[in-house]
Amino acid sequence: MNTIALLKQEGHARLGIVRTGHGEIETPVFMPVGTQGIVKATSPRDLKNMGIKVILANAYHLYLRPGDHLVREMGGIHRFAGWDGAVLTDSGGYQVFSLGVLREIREDGVLFQSHIDGSRHFLSPEKVVEVQENIGADICMCFDECAPYPSSYEYTSNSVDLTSRWAERCKNAKKNDGTMLFGIVQGGFYRDLRLKSAEELIKMDFDGYAVGGLSVGEPKSIMWEMVDTVVDMLPKDKPRYLMGLGFPEDIVEGARKGIDMFDCVIPTRHARNGSLFTRNGRINIKHAKYVKDESPIDEQCQCYTCRTFSRAYLRHLFVSHEISSYYLNTIHNIFFYNNLMQTIREAIREGSFETFYEAFKGEWKGGELQDEYSIRDGHSGSIRTGG
């Protein structure tokens, strides 16, 4: 059964619609991260007003606190969190491996201690699906082992085999027909293992396919090589999700390669650090040069923050540690990302994506914080966990 309706294609780039139990999602789409069921420093009403159709929540975090059974008792995540758009839940695999302590990976699952209170937990593929169904996600993810970078061929190979066996168990454990379950292609940075992982998952016929285990500290060229390796193999009638990426330039590149879905904490986390996206790259609002700057963050941006406040005022809020600074900055960055996705979709619709791509590459600059904020080097593990 096809789970994405393709409306248009230009090169590898795809314009599509994914139908969920909580509305239709136009793709390529960026999913803001709402680790605890809310996108930090926003409200569901803000997201709705901006046209956001889907957010990502973390099964690991909600399982530990407040507990998936409580979420279920409270009517599921949509009712509990006051969000009627779609929700995709991360399986928790990534968090177990990056946040959990004293973990022990076994055939049947993973033993770990909570990063919150040290309590002991065991997550199996079956349990992970149950947790996501209790939360009430529209799109669930398989439990996978995200091998650390770098990992040996042998380690990665065993990890791919385990991820495939777990994927099969996740598929068998799924009870709710109204939700989708995506498989996660692993394989580290070995082409043949990526191909093997994709092949095995495709045979199991998932509702969508994610490419996982990337953006974990590797050079960018290698990351894109891995995406290229698998993306053409993936069934055309299923959504493709590149996990945990990234900066605007990464999203434009990914969309060009045929990726439909993206998520990352970058726009929200950067907003809280005063790093704001503009057409000309990122600016750091705390910079002294904005002290009397009457212009908005981005002249062309139509978000509430840009239509109402000057850089000078936003700088004042930021350096005063005023909590509204988080809110106003986050509104802008999410709006900026959503606007970028709309532009990408519009370009594919009009058959002008390649023109857009070339123009974007020519104009886009990384921005002021490139070296100060080295989240790509070795610390990228935290990108996906904190919201």
Ligand SMILES: [Zn+2]
């Ligand atoms: Zn704005």
